Amino acid sequence: MPSKNQQIRELSFHNQLLENYFRNTIIPQLFIDGSLRLQKFSPPAMKQFSLADSDIGRPIEEIKDNFRFPSIIDNIQKVTDTGEILEKEIQTVDRRWYQMNIFPYILL
Numbered sequence: 001m002p003s004k005n006q007q008i009r010e011l012s013f014h015n016q017l018l019e020n021y022f023r024n025t026i027i028p029q030l031f032i033d034g035s036l037r038l039q040k041f042s043p044p045a046m047k048q049f050s051l052a053d054s055d056i057g058r059p060i061e062e063i064k065d066n067f068r069f070p071s072i073i074d075n076i077q078k079v080t081d082t083g084e085i086l087e088k089e090i091q092t093v094d095r096r097w098y099q100m101n102i103f104p105y106i107l108l
Contacts (some may be wrong), residue, residue: 006065032076036060068092069100081102 028045049066086102
């Protein structure tokens with residue numbers, strides 16, 4: 001079994017990989033936990049949805065208007081409940097079309 005220090009180093013390494021991925025992606029991504037709280041988002045999501053670091057940990061219900069998509073909470077809840085991927089095209093209030101994908105985030 002790895003030592004506590006080794007586990008911490010591995011966790012830190014994987015966290016750095018994830019942070020690097022977020023800094024370099026052009027895709028707006030949100031990570032919402034099972035309690036429907038915002039846990040993390042990519043820089044493009046910050047811009048696209050007018051999010052701030054202070055939004056991390058907030059219930060998605062409190063910031064749903066940022067997404068300009070009325071059924072987003074129902075869609076997230078459906079994926080959380082069923083574990084099935086949801087893919088659909090959505091149009092925002094600025095009349096732009098996007099491909100929205102909601103994936104269950106499963107901890108192993």
